[in-house]
Amino acid sequence: MAKRKASEIDASEPAFASPEGLENYPARKAYRLLEPGPVVLVSTLDTVGENIKPNLMTMGFHMVIQHEDPPLIGVIIGPWDHSYAALKKNKECVVAIPTVELAEKVVDIGNCSGDESELDKFARFGLTPVKAGKVGAPLVKECMANLECVVEDTKLVSKYNMWVLKVVRGWINPDAKEGKTMHHRGDGTFTLDGEVINLQERMTKWKEYQD
């Protein structure tokens, strides 16, 4: 039988369920479906302007790349962010994970820029910069977790604004660790963590990733 592309097969032919009842979704909006991971704050030490000051931005586009040896994550931070210049210069940042209690602040932080020399976002939004262990950028005390990161690879920055970061140290805030993280749906709406279901018994191939 001649091989045909999947798109050439008549939908009525194989025993697939009909798409009736489903609606088309624009491919260009795929990011709205794929983005949901926790929206995060990125802290940098801004040494680019005249004043040295900590800065914050909000980030929804990120991914895990490698579990360990070393732990790597990918983040999209573009030249439209003032943070980009600090990351480029200092090659380090902190990825801080907020919970819903900080929701309005998280959105507002992503809607103003540290390129205004007067603006210290920690002060404006009542967040506490905490000294990190291995990087110059501060942790955000009120967040449930903070990951200190150094730039590992910049090969994809010119094409995709994608930075590969190595996580060099992590912190958990015991007061906030049970909180709900927020997941950006790409349009200013968010979902919150829901019920946890535990399917660890079925993860037979991946026991090494269970505590």
Ligand SMILES: Cc1cc2nc3c(=O)[nH]c(=O)nc-3n(C[C@H](O)[C@H](O)[C@H](O)COP(=O)(O)O)c2cc1C
């Ligand atoms: C919910 C939300 C998610 C965002 N996600 C990203 C992102 O993934 N990458 C990015 O470069 N900018 C993202 N932004 C935009 C930056 O946070 C925004 O440009 C911010 O003003 C940058 O601050 P800065 O100029 O002080 O660095 C996001 C903003 C919001 C509100």
